[in-house]
Amino acid sequence: MKIGIIGLGTVGLGVLEILVNESKNLKAKGADIEIKYACDLDHDKVFPNNFDKTTLIKNYETILNDPDVDTIVELIGGDNLAKKIILEAIDKGKNVITANKALIAKHPKEIFSRAIEKDVNLFYEASVGGGIPIIAPLLENLVANNILGIRGIINGTCNYILSEMSHNDLEFDTVLNDAMEKGYAEADPSFDIEGIDAAHKICILASLAFNKTVDVKKILTNGITKIKLSDLKLAESLGYSIKLIAAASQNNNSISISVEPTLVNKKDLLSNVEGVFNAVEVEGDYVGKTLFYGRGAGKEATASAVVADIVKAALKCTYKDRHYFNIEEDAILLGENEFSGKYYVRVGKTFPELEKISYQIEQIAEEYIYFTNTIKLKELKNILGNEEYSLLRIN
Numbered sequence: 001m002k003i004g005i006i007g008l009g010t011v012g013l014g015v016l017e018i019l020v021n022e023s024k025n026l027k028a029k030g031a032d033i034e035i036k037y038a039c040d041l042d043h044d045k046v047f048p049n050n051f052d053k054t055t056l057i058k059n060y061e062t063i064l065n066d067p068d069v070d071t072i073v074e075l076i077g078g079d080n081l082a083k084k085i086i087l088e089a090i091d092k093g094k095n096v097i098t099a100n101k102a103l104i105a106k107h108p109k110e111i112f113s114r115a116i117e118k119d120v121n122l123f124y125e126a127s128v129g130g131g132i133p134i135i136a137p138l139l140e141n142l143v144a145n146n147i148l149g150i151r152g153i154i155n156g157t158c159n160y161i162l163s164e165m166s167h168n169d170l171e172f173d174t175v176l177n178d179a180m181e182k183g184y185a186e187a188d189p190s191f192d193i194e195g196i197d198a199a200h201k202i203c204i205l206a207s208l209a210f211n212k213t214v215d216v217k218k219i220l221t222n223g224i225t226k227i228k229l230s231d232l233k234l235a236e237s238l239g240y241s242i243k244l245i246a247a248a249s250q251n252n253n254s255i256s257i258s259v260e261p262t263l264v265n266k267k268d269l270l271s272n273v274e275g276v277f278n279a280v281e282v283e284g285d286y287v288g289k290t291l292f293y294g295r296g297a298g299k300e301a302t303a304s305a306v307v308a309d310i311v312k313a314a315l316k317c318t319y320k321d322r323h324y325f326n327i328e329e330d331a332i333l334l335g336e337n338e339f340s341g342k343y344y345v346r347v348g349k350t351f352p353e354l355e356k357i358s359y360q361i362e363q364i365a366e367e368y369i370y371f372t373n374t375i376k377l378k379e380l381k382n383i384l385g386n387e388e389y390s391l392l393r394i395n
């Protein structure tokens with residue numbers, strides 16, 4: 001199979017490295033892959049030793065216009081040009097491999113309907129959980145099950161920040177700046193710390209799990225920007241860690257999907273997922289709970305998942321239809337106002353109404369922390385009114 005890789009950044013270079021270094025192994029496993037083109041605007045990079053630099057090009061159109069290329073690997077990211085490239089490749093009958101979660105989460109109907117119409121493979125294993133296999137297991141190994149729920153830590157940057165705050169007694173801003181300097185966080189980290197990246201990923205997982213199309217804009221999304229060291233310390237003293245948890249579960253006819261900072265009991269396996277690691281727990285009605293754990297990002301881990309998809313395409317996978325979720329049926333999502341649960345509320349004044357519904361109240365300096373019994377989110381927000389507050393779910 002002849003491929004063209006578009007985008008030789010972190011992941012693209014990782015993919016090149018594996019394809020060049022493991023070419024014999026992959027061939028022995030039945031996948032004969034030829035890199036016909038490797039495309040990036042910048043050719044001044046450290047390429048693997050045996051990489052054939054004559055394949056380097058700067059204009060991706062060359063790949064799209066070459067009928068000899070069976071498969072394109074889109075690794076430039078973003079959602080404008082990447083979308084254009086993917087749609088054009090599909091139109092030309094090429095398979096597409098991508099790691100672009102933003103694109104799949106935001107435009108599944110447009111992309112999948114085109115791929116189904118043109119009968120090409122479109123694989124995106126690396127879009128969620130980096131190197132952790134999670135999309136193929138949901139579609140293949142767990143297919144016998146009705147999925148009851150998914151819960152996970154799927155943003156490594158947030159998990160790294162929360163772990164560093166907790167282990168080194170540091171405040172959020174200090175760790176974020178350090179993470180940006182070390183390259184663990186993007187130059188513009190808002191996508192990660194505001195929970196948007198996790199929302200894209202849980203959107204894809206929920207769509208696959210419940211076989212419906214989820215509108216990413218309707219997902220209840222809260223990030224970690226308001227979390228203080230004192231929150232982590234108090235949670236710890238009570239037997240909890242704080243994690244950014246993305247969750248989706250079936251709820252009668254609707255699906256509740258959320259990304260929320262959450263107090264996770266120390267006995268829960270997710271509470272021990274540290275640093276840049278990710279973990280996804282999937283519960284099926286027959287299999288029970290399964291846990292997928294590993295490196296959720298990074299050059300080699302993500303490239304491992306991309307190469308698996310390339311191999312799948314090279315092996316002329318015949319179950320292509322199953323890689324799409326149902327784009328004919330829209331998921332009905334639980335509205336923000338209908339969410340309920342136990343909450344940890346930190347606020348700068350006392351609220352007698354909160355006292356009545358809380359099982360524990362703490363005071364740290366000038367702030368009050370209420371641990372509420374189960375309450376509707378809407379009611380809680382009504383009580384808090386316009387007051388500044390920080391809200392965490394209690395698991």
Ligand SMILES: NC(=O)c1ccc[n+]([C@@H]2O[C@H](COP(=O)([O-])OP(=O)(O)OC[C@H]3O[C@@H](n4cnc5c(N)ncnc54)[C@H](OP(=O)(O)O)[C@@H]3O)[C@@H](O)[C@H]2O)c1
Nearest residue numbers: 007008009010011040041042075076077099100297298302
């Ligand atoms: N990094 C991870 O750990 C990770 C994990 C999971 C999924 N992903 C996904 O994988 C994708 C790639 O991520 P990344 O971290 O590898 O990004 P990256 O390091 O920014 O790499 C993107 C590369 O694409 C190049 N590029 C941009 N426009 C181009 C064009 N018109 N033609 C050719 N090349 C172009 C960029 O070149 P310039 O630098 O010159 O602009 C850059 O080298 C994204 O969708 C991301 O969400 C990444």
